[in-house]
Amino acid sequence: MVRGAAKQQAREKNQKLAASKAGGVSQLKARAAGLPIVCPSCKGPMAGYKILVQHMESKHPGAAVPDEASFK
Protein backbone atom coordinates (compact mmCIF):
# COMPACT_ATOMS: atom_id res chain seq x y z
CA MET A 1 0.00 0.00 0.00
CA VAL A 2 2.70 2.44 1.00
CA ARG A 3 4.80 1.47 -1.99
CA GLY A 4 1.91 1.98 -4.35
CA ALA A 5 1.24 5.43 -2.94
CA ALA A 6 4.88 6.37 -3.29
CA LYS A 7 4.87 5.23 -6.90
CA GLN A 8 1.75 7.21 -7.59
CA GLN A 9 3.29 10.30 -6.02
CA ALA A 10 6.45 9.85 -8.08
CA ARG A 11 4.39 9.56 -11.23
CA GLU A 12 2.49 12.74 -10.44
CA LYS A 13 5.75 14.49 -9.71
CA ASN A 14 7.17 13.41 -13.04
CA GLN A 15 4.08 14.57 -14.85
CA LYS A 16 4.31 17.96 -13.18
CA LEU A 17 7.98 18.16 -14.08
CA ALA A 18 7.27 17.32 -17.71
CA ALA A 19 4.48 19.87 -17.81
CA SER A 20 6.63 22.59 -16.30
CA LYS A 21 9.41 21.78 -18.75
CA ALA A 22 7.06 21.91 -21.70
CA GLY A 23 5.48 25.19 -20.68
CA GLY A 24 8.42 26.64 -18.84
CA VAL A 25 10.56 27.64 -21.79
CA SER A 26 8.35 30.48 -22.94
CA GLN A 27 8.01 31.70 -19.35
CA LEU A 28 11.77 31.77 -18.97
CA LYS A 29 12.11 33.67 -22.21
CA ALA A 30 9.52 36.19 -21.11
CA ARG A 31 11.33 36.61 -17.83
CA ALA A 32 14.67 37.09 -19.54
CA ALA A 33 13.18 39.68 -21.88
CA GLY A 34 11.63 41.64 -19.04
CA LEU A 35 13.72 44.03 -17.04
CA PRO A 36 14.57 42.72 -13.59
CA ILE A 37 13.72 45.05 -10.76
CA VAL A 38 16.92 46.29 -9.23
CA CYS A 39 17.51 49.16 -6.89
CA PRO A 40 18.87 52.07 -8.94
CA SER A 41 20.98 53.19 -5.99
CA CYS A 42 22.64 49.96 -4.83
CA LYS A 43 21.70 47.61 -7.73
CA GLY A 44 20.23 45.12 -5.29
CA PRO A 45 17.65 42.82 -6.87
CA MET A 46 14.08 43.32 -5.66
CA ALA A 47 11.31 40.73 -5.71
CA GLY A 48 8.77 43.33 -6.73
CA TYR A 49 8.11 47.00 -7.26
CA LYS A 50 6.47 47.43 -3.85
CA ILE A 51 9.53 45.88 -2.23
CA LEU A 52 11.73 48.29 -4.14
CA VAL A 53 9.67 51.26 -2.93
CA GLN A 54 9.93 50.05 0.68
CA HIS A 55 13.64 49.39 0.25
CA MET A 56 14.30 52.85 -1.17
CA GLU A 57 12.27 54.57 1.53
CA SER A 58 14.27 52.82 4.25
CA LYS A 59 17.74 52.58 2.66
CA HIS A 60 17.90 55.54 0.33
CA PRO A 61 15.61 58.22 1.69
CA GLY A 62 15.52 61.18 -0.64
CA ALA A 63 16.44 59.14 -3.70
CA ALA A 64 13.87 59.25 -6.47
CA VAL A 65 11.90 56.04 -6.78
CA PRO A 66 11.66 55.13 -10.46
CA ASP A 67 8.25 54.80 -12.03
CA GLU A 68 6.74 51.33 -11.87
CA ALA A 69 6.16 51.46 -15.64
CA SER A 70 9.90 51.62 -16.25
CA PHE A 71 10.20 48.04 -14.98
CA LYS A 72 7.57 46.57 -17.30
Ligand SMILES: [Zn+2]
Ligand atom coordinates in the same frame (compact mmCIF):
# COMPACT_ATOMS: atom_id res chain seq x y z
ZN1 LIG B 1 19.18 50.08 -2.64
